[in-house]
Amino acid sequence: MSDEVEGVQRGKVTTYDSFKGFGFIRRLKGKDVFFFYDDIADDDKSVNVGDYVEFxxxxVGKGPRAYDLKKLDKVT
Structure with missing residues (x-):
């Protein structure tokens, strides 16, 4: 099964374990989305619970996954 691109979306980081290097994003609609530390596109590579992100x-085979995460100053 090949990866299917769904496009750019926004959400809020609900969990992030910096030691393990992964977390989840709550979207406005749909299932929560998994991400890895390596998927954070910002130069400082930091996200925190409560941050709003675009991705x-x-x-993928195990469900929705976020790539190319960028923190947002505010949700518009």
Whole structure:
């Protein structure tokens, strides 16, 4: 099964374990999205629970996954 790109979406980081290097984003609609530390595109590579982010959504074998995460100053 090939990865299916769903486009750019926004959400809020609900969990993030910096030691393990992964977390989840709550989207406005749809299932929560998994991400890895390596998927954070910002130069400082930091996200915190409660941060709003924009990301590329791909549907992979285990479900939705976020790539190319960028923190937002505010949700518009």
């Amino acid at each position: 590329q959504l791909k549907i």
